Amino acid sequence: SCTVMNLLMIMMLFMFISLxxxxTSMLSCLLKLEGILLVMLLIVFxxxxxFTDISALTLLLPLMVCEARLGLSTLVNCIRFNGNDKLNNLAFFGK
Known part of the structure; x- marks a missing residue:
């Protein structure tokens, strides 16, 4: 169990580094964030x-769903307004 936990932590570290x-694109960032959250879910599981306590799972799952929903709606709006999902073309705070 300890080696599995160490492998999951290393995997999450590499996902953060790659993020x-x-x-360059918002879709790749969202996929990497979902991968990080999936590893976090496995660690919490x-x-x-x-410790035979599932309260952390009941807190993490709705947060994952909300994050996915916000990310997808942001991606759709970005593509609708800019025509692509490239992060280097976005100006979040004006010019």
């Missing part, structure tokens, strides 16, 4: 199995 290193 901040070369993310393993901890819940160890």
């Amino acid at each position: 901040f290193s070369d993310s 393993l901890l819940c199995l160890k």
Whole structure:
């Protein structure tokens, strides 16, 4: 269980590095964020199995759903207004 947890933590670290290193499109950023949240869900699930408490899962799952919904709606609006999802063309705070 400890080696699985270490592997999941290393996997999450590499996903964070890949998220901040070369993310040019919003869709790739959203997919990387979903991967990070999936690894977090697996870590919380393993901890819940160890401590027999599922309250953390009931908190994390709705947060994951809300994050996915906000990300998808932001992606749709970005494509609708700009025509693409490239992050280097976006000006979030004006010019």
